[in-house]
Amino acid sequence: MFFKLTDEQLMIQSMVREFSRKVVAATAAERDKTKEFPAENLKQMGELGLMGMMVPTEFGGEGADTVSYVLALSEIAYSCASTAVVMSVHNSIVCESITKFGSQELKKRFLPRLTEAEIIGAFALTEPHAGSDPSAQITTAVKDGDHYVINGTKRFITTGKNCGLVIVTAKTDEAAGHKGISAFIVEQGTPGLKVGHVEDKMGLRASDTTDLIFEDCRVPAKNMLGKEGQGFKIAMTGLDGGRIGIAAQSVGVAQAALDAAVKYVKGRDQFGQKISKFQGLRWIVADMATELEAAKQLMFSAAAMKDRGEKYTQQASMAKLFASEMVNRITGKALQLHGGYGFTADYPVERFYRDARVFTIYEGTSEIQRIVISNNILKDKRKP
Numbered sequence: 001m002f003f004k005l006t007d008e009q010l011m012i013q014s015m016v017r018e019f020s021r022k023v024v025a026a027t028a029a030e031r032d033k034t035k036e037f038p039a040e041n042l043k044q045m046g047e048l049g050l051m052g053m054m055v056p057t058e059f060g061g062e063g064a065d066t067v068s069y070v071l072a073l074s075e076i077a078y079s080c081a082s083t084a085v086v087m088s089v090h091n092s093i094v095c096e097s098i099t100k101f102g103s104q105e106l107k108k109r110f111l112p113r114l115t116e117a118e119i120i121g122a123f124a125l126t127e128p129h130a131g132s133d134p135s136a137q138i139t140t141a142v143k144d145g146d147h148y149v150i151n152g153t154k155r156f157i158t159t160g161k162n163c164g165l166v167i168v169t170a171k172t173d174e175a176a177g178h179k180g181i182s183a184f185i186v187e188q189g190t191p192g193l194k195v196g197h198v199e200d201k202m203g204l205r206a207s208d209t210t211d212l213i214f215e216d217c218r219v220p221a222k223n224m225l226g227k228e229g230q231g232f233k234i235a236m237t238g239l240d241g242g243r244i245g246i247a248a249q250s251v252g253v254a255q256a257a258l259d260a261a262v263k264y265v266k267g268r269d270q271f272g273q274k275i276s277k278f279q280g281l282r283w284i285v286a287d288m289a290t291e292l293e294a295a296k297q298l299m300f301s302a303a304a305m306k307d308r309g310e311k312y313t314q315q316a317s318m319a320k321l322f323a324s325e326m327v328n329r330i331t332g333k334a335l336q337l338h339g340g341y342g343f344t345a346d347y348p349v350e351r352f353y354r355d356a357r358v359f360t361i362y363e364g365t366s367e368i369q370r371i372v373i374s375n376n377i378l379k380d381k382r383k384p
């Protein structure tokens with residue numbers, strides 16, 4: 001492999017693999033049916049140091065690098081993509097944004113509770129009419145003494161119902177476009193913050209996705225992340241890291257689908273032999289493994305650039321674009337290789353197929369990733 005993992009990274013991968021395949025996998029299929037939030041998994045993941053992996057140790061985190069983080073996240077996604085998306089938003093966007101942009105006081109107040117998984121973090125940027133174009137958001141935050149009063153509705157919020165805090169963006173200056181957007185930390189239970197509609201989704205069913213409704217929600221001014229008007233930049237910076245996380249989720253689910261397909265074709269007899277003996281199917285397996293390896297390298301490359309402190313926006317979008325499209329092809333092929341059984345809930349591939357479908361959509365669609373990549377290459381930024 002071009003990218004050589006250190007002994008420490010390999011140790012983290014093996015520790016998380018063992019935990020994930022023993023503990024997380026045990027209830028994944030059941031939770032897909034019941035939609036039960038994986039609270040117990042997350043609690044144990046907090047104890048293992050997986051819920052604040054990149055947070056500095058002084059704030060209760062592990063101070064791990066991004067490469068270790070993507071290894072851990074893909075191992076969790078291998079067993080349960082619902083648990084993985086909660087881990088991803090919590091680590092990549094919430095903990096990272098507070099670490100990078102929070103005041104010392106905010107870091108001390110929230111990071112230790114987040115890293116222990118005492119509370120889970122959510123990120124609220126999207127609105128009913130502002131998805132791919134978040135600068136069109138209309139939620140407002142109006143200064144009132146030493147508070148801001150937030151009004152508006154956020155949509156498709158991962159962990160909206162089960163989070164302990166949410167980073168929310170809102171317009172503090174309606175005339176200033178994206179430069180008039182600010183970011184705030186709002187604790188669950190703050191008067192005026194309500195959980196709205198809970199989505200009924202085709203996949204990631206144990207992770208709740210909800211509306212969050214802010215009605216005259218008073219938030220202390222000191223809960224602002226960064227400076228007034230910095231919210232869009234904070235969100236975009238968070239999404240850069242988040243997109244590496246989606247690549248890691250894609251790699252994990254794709255590996256699970258490939259392993260399931262290999263097991264199936266080696267066990268299934270047709271026409272007097274194992275179906276793994278048919279060249280047509282062997283080539284499908286070869287293509288799946290090759291694509292997965294390519295996605296892994298893109299994921300590692302983006303993570304390593306981030307760790308080296310280089311600008312990694314383009315690499316994160318490339319990793320997210322390729323890996324999320326790859327996992328959709330691989331889960332489709334894995335299902336096909338299972339024949340009729342793949343279409344039933346007796347085998348896990350139908351869950352992988354459903355879970356992966358949103359990866360090309362959330363944290364920026366494939367089309368948005370192509371805008372980011374082409375803008376970076378052509379250096380003549382065009383509006384979508």
Ligand code: CAA
Nearest residue numbers: 125132133134135157158233236237240313362363364368
């Ligand atoms: N890092 C830091 N700053 C950035 C940045 C980045 N990656 N990308 C843009 N910016 C800054 C720019 O420098 C610019 O700032 P200045 O004016 O000071 O120079 C500002 O942001 C505006 O940039 P653009 O003009 O490029 O912005 P745009 O309005 O054209 O939009 C976009 C660019 C790429 C399309 C962006 O809007 C985008 O990423 N859209 C998709 C949003 C998205 O991913 N939503 C998902 C939400 S989360 C989710 O899915 C739910 C969940 O919980 C999992």
